[in-house]
Amino acid sequence: MEIKKKPSGKGIDISSKHRQLALELTSLCLLGVMSVAALITALGYDFSSSRPLFVILLPLIVLIAVQLLRIVRAPGADEVIDIVKAAVAGKIADFSSAIEFTIILLLLLFTIYILGHYAALCLAMFYLIRMHGGESLKISILTPLITCILLFGLFDAVFGIELFQGQVYRYFAGYKIW
Amino acid sequence: MTIVEGLVSGFAQSISLEVLPFLIGGSIFGLIIGIIPGLSGHFAMAMLIPFLYKMEPATGIAFLLAAHATVAQGGGLTAILFSTPGTGQNAATLLDGPPMREQGKGGTAVGAAMTACFLGATFGAIALALLLPILREAVLFFGPPEIFILSFMALTFVAVLGKEDMMRSMIAGLLGLLISMVGIDNVTNQERFTFGFLELYDGFPLVPVILGLFAVAEMFDLFVKGGSLVDKQHGTLSAVETQKQIFEGITIALKKWWLVLRCSAIGTTIGIIPGLGSAPAAFIAYGHAKQTSKTKESFGKGNVEGVIGAEAANDAVEGGALASTVAFGIPGSSSMAILLGGLFILGLETGPDMVTHQVDIVFIMIFTIIFGNLIGTVVGMFLVNPLARATSIRASIMVPVLIAIVVTGAYAAQGSLFDIIITLVFGIFGYLMKVLNYSRAAMLIGYVLGHAVEKNLYLATQLKGAFFFLSPIPAILCGITAVFIFYNVYGLVKQRDVK
Numbered sequence: 001m002e003i004k005k006k007p008s009g010k011g012i013d014i015s016s017k018h019r020q021l022a023l024e025l026t027s028l029c030l031l032g033v034m035s036v037a038a039l040i041t042a043l044g045y046d047f048s049s050s051r052p053l054f055v056i057l058l059p060l061i062v063l064i065a066v067q068l069l070r071i072v073r074a075p076g077a078d079e080v081i082d083i084v085k086a087a088v089a090g091k092i093a094d095f096s097s098a099i100e101f102t103i104i105l106l107l108l109l110f111t112i113y114i115l116g117h118y119a120a121l122c123l124a125m126f127y128l129i130r131m132h133g134g135e136s137l138k139i140s141i142l143t144p145l146i147t148c149i150l151l152f153g154l155f156d157a158v159f160g161i162e163l164f165q166g167q168v169y170r171y172f173a174g175y176k177i178w
Numbered sequence: 179m180t181i182v183e184g185l186v187s188g189f190a191q192s193i194s195l196e197v198l199p200f201l202i203g204g205s206i207f208g209l210i211i212g213i214i215p216g217l218s219g220h221f222a223m224a225m226l227i228p229f230l231y232k233m234e235p236a237t238g239i240a241f242l243l244a245a246h247a248t249v250a251q252g253g254g255l256t257a258i259l260f261s262t263p264g265t266g267q268n269a270a271t272l273l274d275g276p277p278m279r280e281q282g283k284g285g286t287a288v289g290a291a292m293t294a295c296f297l298g299a300t301f302g303a304i305a306l307a308l309l310l311p312i313l314r315e316a317v318l319f320f321g322p323p324e325i326f327i328l329s330f331m332a333l334t335f336v337a338v339l340g341k342e343d344m345m346r347s348m349i350a351g352l353l354g355l356l357i358s359m360v361g362i363d364n365v366t367n368q369e370r371f372t373f374g375f376l377e378l379y380d381g382f383p384l385v386p387v388i389l390g391l392f393a394v395a396e397m398f399d400l401f402v403k404g405g406s407l408v409d410k411q412h413g414t415l416s417a418v419e420t421q422k423q424i425f426e427g428i429t430i431a432l433k434k435w436w437l438v439l440r441c442s443a444i445g446t447t448i449g450i451i452p453g454l455g456s457a458p459a460a461f462i463a464y465g466h467a468k469q470t471s472k473t474k475e476s477f478g479k480g481n482v483e484g485v486i487g488a489e490a491a492n493d494a495v496e497g498g499a500l501a502s503t504v505a506f507g508i509p510g511s512s513s514m515a516i517l518l519g520g521l522f523i524l525g526l527e528t529g530p531d532m533v534t535h536q537v538d539i540v541f542i543m544i545f546t547i548i549f550g551n552l553i554g555t556v557v558g559m560f561l562v563n564p565l566a567r568a569t570s571i572r573a574s575i576m577v578p579v580l581i582a583i584v585v586t587g588a589y590a591a592q593g594s595l596f597d598i599i600i601t602l603v604f605g606i607f608g609y610l611m612k613v614l615n616y617s618r619a620a621m622l623i624g625y626v627l628g629h630a631v632e633k634n635l636y637l638a639t640q641l642k643g644a645f646f647f648l649s650p651i652p653a654i655l656c657g658i659t660a661v662f663i664f665y666n667v668y669g670l671v672k673q674r675d676v677k
Contacts, residue, residue, distance in 0.1 A: 024614045031353075038356070038371065049368035052632045053359055060352040067345050097402040098609065105394075105602050108585065113595060117586065125578040133574025147579050151586050159232045161590045 018076045019092065022083035025071050032064045104128065116166025118148045179537045181310055188541020191236045192549060200237045201546060204244030205553040211245070212252020214571070219249035219267075220619075223516040224392040225580075227385050227523070228587035235524045236542050242520045243546040246513055247299060248554030250456065250492045254291045255558055258485070259284060267456030267492050270464045274477065274484030281480050285420040288562055289427020290482050291489040292555045294438055297431070298490035299551040301442035302449065302497025303544045306504075310533060310540065313505040317530040320506060322637035323646040325529075327655040329627045329634070332508040334659050335451065336620045338666050347617035354621035357382055358628020365636055377596040384519045385591035386600035387625060391618050392512070393584045394605025399612060400573045424559050431486050437467060438490045445491030449498025451510065456495045463491030496547055504540055505533050507630060512619035515626045 035057055042053040087095045104124065111120035122144040130140035155161045167177045179187075191197055204226065211222040222245040230238040253268035258275035271291060278287040320328065333355075337347035360371045361381030372378040431438065441463035448459040467487030468477045477484050500517075502508050507528035509515040521528060532539060588601040611618050638646040647656055 020614060023610070027610055027614065035356075041371065045370060046363075046366045046368050048636070049363040049366045049370060052635055053356070053370070055635070056352050056355045056359070060349065060356065063345060063349045063352065067349060070345070094402050097404075098398060101398055101401045102602075102606060105581070105605070108581075109595070109598055109602065112585070112589075112598065117589065121582045121585065125582055128578040128581075129575060133572070133578075135572075135574055139575065143575060143579065144582075147582050151582065155586060155590055159229065159590070161232070161593070163586065163589060164593075164595060 018079055018083060019094070021071060021074060021076055022080040022087070023095075025068070025080050026084060028064055028068050028071070032061065032068065035061050035064060104132075112164055112166070114167055116169055117163035118152065119166065121151070122148055179535055181537055184537025184541050185307070187538035189545055191538065192240065192542050192545035194236075196234065197236050197240045197542075200233075200241040201244045201549055202553055204241040205248045205550045206557060208245035208248035208550070209252040209554050209558055212249035212254075213256050214252075214576075219246050220392045220512045220516055221396055222246060222249050223513055223520070224388045225583065225587065227388055227516065227520055228591045230520050230523045231591055233524065235526055235539065238520060238524045239539065239542050240546045240550075242517060243543055244550035244553070246517070247493075247496065247547050247550035248558075250489075251292060251295045251551065251554040251558050254295060254485075254489050254492070255288060255562065258287045258291060259562075267460060268488075269457055270460035270488035270492075271485055273464060273488070274479075274481050277478070277480030278482065278485065283423060283480065283482075285423025285562075286427040286430065286482065287485050288420075289424035289559060290431040291427070291485050292424075292558050293428045293431035294441075294486040294489040295493045296551045296555040297435075297438045298442040298445055299493035299496060300548050301439065301490075302446045302494035303547040304497070305443075305446045305494075306497040306500050307541070307544050309501050310537065313501060314533050317505050317533055319651060320530070321641070322634040323642055323649055323652045324655070325506065325508075326631060326634035326638050327647060327652040327659075328506055328508055329631045331655050331659045332502070332510060333620065333624055333627065334663060336510065336623055337617065338662065342615050342617040342620075344666060344670070346615060347620045350611065350616045350618070351620035351624040354624020354626075355628045355631060356624075357387070357621075358625045359632065364633075375596075377594065382600060382604075382625075383592060383597055384522065384626075386588045386597040387604050388516055388519060388622065389584050389588050390601040390604025390606075391608035391611075391622060392516075393580070394601060395608030395612050395618070397577050397581055397584070398605060398609035400577050404573050420562055421560070424562070427482070428559075430482055434483065434486055437470075437483060437486055440470075441467060441487040441490040442494035445494030446498040448491075449495035449510070450501055451498075456492050459491040459495050460488040463487045493551060497544075500543060500547075504528050504543070505530075507627075509623050509626060512622050515619070515622045518626050 038053070039057045039061065042050040042057065045053070083092075086092055090096050104127070108120055108124040111123060114120075115123075125144035125147060126140050129135045129143055130137065133140075135143075151163075155163060165173075171177050192201065207226070208219070208222045211225075212219070223242055226242050226245055230242065233241065250267055254271050254275070257268040257271040258279055275287050275291065278284060333351045334348075337351050338344050342350075358381065360378055362369055362372070362379050369379070444463045444466060445456075445459045448462065449456075464484055464487050467483045468474055471477065471481070471483050473481060473483070499510050499514050502510055503514045503518055505528070507518065509518045518528060526532065526536065526539060584601065585598055588597045589595065591597060608618055610616075611621065642649060646652060
């Protein structure tokens with residue numbers, strides 16, 4: 001397995017071909033299990049409703065199985081478990097970055113729910129520009145502010161769409177929030 | 179509505195004060211998105227989709243299609259000036275555009291490319307207009323059995339002819355169809371895969387799915403890659419010198435009108451075939467330009483004919499691609515699938531009704547392509563240096579700004595936080611597909627076609643029984659699909675044996 005230290009020392013860089021193989025194998029296994037579960041669920045539906053599902057799911061499961069077979073036969077497939085372990089341990093830089101971005105997006109969603117749309121966007125943008133991007137404080141403050149003002153102008157003022165105000169605002173405004 | 183009535187009404191609506199600002203806005207937006215490497219035509223359209231809920235049909239179509247129409251122009255500009263194609267479809271421009279820049283003829287290449295783009299797009303749009311009388315007659319032969327088989331045929335073409343691996347693309351297409359089945363079945367009222375979520379009763383909403391698959395997935399990619407968007411910055415020419423060269427480029431492109439016409443015809447023809455798209459059209463046109471040129475030896479070293487051929491075909495594709503989308507409701511690419519989704523949001527239905535009773539809508543599309551490209555050409559030519567600065571925006575600033583717009587767009591479509599969750603889920607899914615080379619276009623087309631497939635399958639079995647596919651037209655379409663799959667699988671097996 002081609003494993004080498006990244007120059008930055010941030011993580012381990014496994015050759016992209018082997019990484020892709022491991023990622024595809026795990027994703028397809030998951031997809032295969034979900035497809036079989038969907039097929040079993042579809043068996044319980046009215047025939048008119050399940051007919052198109054069978055038309056789709058049966059070839060889908062066959063194609064997934066064939067693709068899995070192709071991957072398993074490919075050179076480097078025996079290293080998949082090692083790669084998955086390295087990914088879980090945070091040693092693959094790209095994978096860790098993608099996970100980090102996913103967590104940031106989930107936190108953004110949670111913050112929107114609590115603090116409201118504009119406040120959450122400002123905080124998330126500030127974090128991404130300043131903490132992650134390493135930009136200057138001026139850019140990190142001005143960019144979120146200008147973006148939010150433009151979004152407010154476009155959505156609220158022009159299109160009349162009120163964005164989510166957050167549970168904190170709703171609580172103080174007298175809404176029953178729970 | 180007659181074709182002449184549709185033409186007059188479509189033209190009047192396109193240049194009306196309600197529509198024109200959106201057409202101009204969409205064109206400039208598309209041009210900027212095209213210039214930024216990594217962001218493509220479907221990204222531009224995905225970003226605009228949430229706004230359609232508040233728009234009239236004519237305004238929405240102009241806004242959406244104008245953005246899509248000018249993306250290739252912006253991409254060509256970046257390909258010539260920075261050796262980085264703004265979009266995949268401009269890859270052929272890389273062969274002769276950058277060498278021209280190295281020779282100090284960057285402005286000439288830009289002028290020729292922009293003019294070829296405009297002429298190519300106009301050719302494609304006129305071809306669509308000329309095809310209308312034929313399409314009006316042809317759609318009458320297509321009932322539920324034919325549309326059902328045609329949908330599968332289009333999906334197969336997209337999966338097989340797309341740039342991704344055939345097996346992966348077929349999986350993606352079927353997944354798209356499966357995703358479209360979520361929600362309550364209209365015929366039996368059966369809940370399918372809703373898991374008790376009220377929000378899923380109407381299925382996965384279109385806007386979050388499109389935003390996730392195309393916009394959020396690109397943000398993931400930019401976030402993971404980080405850094406600058408172009409590897410190498412080349413010095414831009416002085417404003418006066420650039421303008422002088424641009425006018426020279428325009429003159430050359432106009433003088434080579436016969437080449438433009440031939441390459442545009444190649445682009446439009448390829449556009450009609452689902453799945454092929456702009457990139458192959460541009461390469462085939464480039465090859466044709468080289469074959470027929472008197473100066474073949476200078477191709478690849480900075481021949482303006484190479485730039486003209488590739489760019490003309492690139493933009494001429496749209497006219498052809500619109501024909502199958504408008505007439506049969508069968509999109510041949512991800513951009514056309516997004517357009518189809520946009521038309522649903524605007525309350526319009528493609529198919530026989532559109533080409534017979536709503537011809538004005540088709541002509542709005544035709545005029546939008548022409549005017550949008552004209553605006554893109556003019557703006558691109560005169561603001562080439564300021565526009566080129568868009569490539570210097572760092573991913574660390576662009577990603578947060580675009581994420582803010584995407585999240586806001588996802589919520590605004592229906593005022594639901596659940597839609598943001600769907601956007602994020604499909605964003606992760608889209609990124610995985612991008613990394614693993616699974617066709618997002620096939621998945622989106624499957625998703626958009628899902629309802630039509632199910633409805634037409636139900637109607638076909640009710641009308642003609644279980645063996646509806648044995649009727650003449652469905653049988654022919656099935657035969658073409660089977661031969662097509664067999665031919666490609668045989669080719670792959672043969673290729674593997676040679677290896």
